[in-house]
Amino acid sequence: MKVWVDPERCQGHTLCSMIAPEAFELDDIDGHSTAVFEEVPPELEDKVREAAQSCPECAIFIDVDQQSTTGQEKSRETTS
Numbered sequence: 001m002k003v004w005v006d007p008e009r010c011q012g013h014t015l016c017s018m019i020a021p022e023a024f025e026l027d028d029i030d031g032h033s034t035a036v037f038e039e040v041p042p043e044l045e046d047k048v049r050e051a052a053q054s055c056p057e058c059a060i061f062i063d064v065d066q067q068s069t070t071g072q073e074k075s076r077e078t079t080s
């Protein structure tokens with residue numbers, strides 16, 4: 001599973017690093033997030049998914065089995 005943060009969308013809410021501090025680090029200056037790992041270790045996948053679903057800006061992208069999705073798109077899947 002791959003993860004990355006879109007710097008254009010990220011507004012530095014810090015939710016991702018509170019949920020998965022091992023997987024996201026915040027810039028000291030502007031507070032924007034970047035993914036620590038491009039390839040997420042299996043033991044962190046659940047936390048990274050939760051962080052993606054919690055991001056208010058849908059700035060966290062996850063790539064699983066050739067499909068890219070954001071937390072918002074996942075939320076839509078579960079509510080429709």
Ligand code: SF4
Pocket residue numbers: 005009010011012013014015016017031032033054055056057058059060
């Ligand atoms: S929760 Fe989203 S907007 Fe907030 S720091 Fe993380 S990636 Fe950026």
